[in-house]
Amino acid sequence: MTGSLAGKVAIVTGGARGIGRAYAEALVGEGAAVVIADMLEAEGQETAAAICARGGRAVFQRVDVADQASTEAMADKAVAEFGGIDILVNNAAMFASLKGGPLTDLTVERWDKTMAVNVKGAWLCIKAVVPHMRAGGGGVIVNQSSISAFGMPYMLDYTSSKAAVIGLTKSVASELGRDNIRVNCIAPGGTATEGYSEIMGGNMAVAEERAKATQLIAEQMKPDAMVGTLLHLVSDGSRFVTGQTLVVDGGRYFLG
Numbered sequence: 001m002t003g004s005l006a007g008k009v010a011i012v013t014g015g016a017r018g019i020g021r022a023y024a025e026a027l028v029g030e031g032a033a034v035v036i037a038d039m040l041e042a043e044g045q046e047t048a049a050a051i052c053a054r055g056g057r058a059v060f061q062r063v064d065v066a067d068q069a070s071t072e073a074m075a076d077k078a079v080a081e082f083g084g085i086d087i088l089v090n091n092a093a094m095f096a097s098l099k100g101g102p103l104t105d106l107t108v109e110r111w112d113k114t115m116a117v118n119v120k121g122a123w124l125c126i127k128a129v130v131p132h133m134r135a136g137g138g139g140v141i142v143n144q145s146s147i148s149a150f151g152m153p154y155m156l157d158y159t160s161s162k163a164a165v166i167g168l169t170k171s172v173a174s175e176l177g178r179d180n181i182r183v184n185c186i187a188p189g190g191t192a193t194e195g196y197s198e199i200m201g202g203n204m205a206v207a208e209e210r211a212k213a214t215q216l217i218a219e220q221m222k223p224d225a226m227v228g229t230l231l232h233l234v235s236d237g238s239r240f241v242t243g244q245t246l247v248v249d250g251g252r253y254f255l256g
Contacts, residue, residue: 005031005087006031008086008087009083009085010027010033010034010087010089010234011034011035011037011075011085012089013074013092015047016047019188020091023230024036026231027087027089027231033057036061037060037063037065037092038062044060059081061074065122065125066116067124075128085132086140087141088125088126090125092121094114094161098155106156115157115160118158118161118165126183130176130179141172141182142230143184146188146189147252148162149165165185169184169185169243177242184241184242184246186229188248190252192223221248221250225248
């Protein structure tokens with residue numbers, strides 16, 4: 001820990017568990033205060049309490065990222081508690097509840113809900129924090145995509161939404177660069193989270209074997225595998241990096 005984010009204020013959506021929790025804990029470890037924004041109230045409260053018990057600064061805010069008033073309340077919470085917003089990590093997404101199947105079986109209702117959370121939700125969170133970042137002289141936004149954005153069958157709504165996040169990243173970076181707001185994207189591969197376990201029917205041994213067979217780095221990734229990339233993107237060490245998507249997948253995408 002270097003304390004490189006001392007005095008910074010971050011919001012992590014989907015921060016109650018999994019990769020989002022790892023992100024929140026890492027940001028606090030570098031000195032930031034963090035708003036844990038999630039629909040999972042009990043787990044979000046526990047994450048915030050655990051961080052505070054270790055001497056960090058964190059609060060939980062229940063948020064529905066697909067609802068504009070809710071995202072605005074999230075931003076207001078960060079300002080009220082900690083005085084501003086310097087970092088937004090758009091990690092919340094529909095994933096664990098999505099079951100694979102052919103595109104002809106995909107319902108309009110599921111498509112709309114996935115897009116509302118994964119794409120509209122990212123936009124609404126950005127929309128809510130940008131005025132505060134501008135008032136503070138700048139900021140950093142990191143969006144979460146997925147290697148599925150580059151093509152994965154039988155999850156058309158999810159893959160399409162994650163491809164849209166990459167396009168959103170580039171567009172927002174282009175628009176906000178002159179405001180000293182950098183916008184980048186992380187595209188993880190299969191990661192051993194609670195949500196991934198649900199997708200795998202609780203059989204993480206299968207996921208481990210899949211990682212060994214399909215990755216250059218033959219090891220199942222865990223949430224902390226993304227932490228170094230996030231910390232780099234929010235640090236001054238990447239102050240000339242914007243509009244980019246960094247793939248963190250153990251070499252899965254490289255193998256095709």
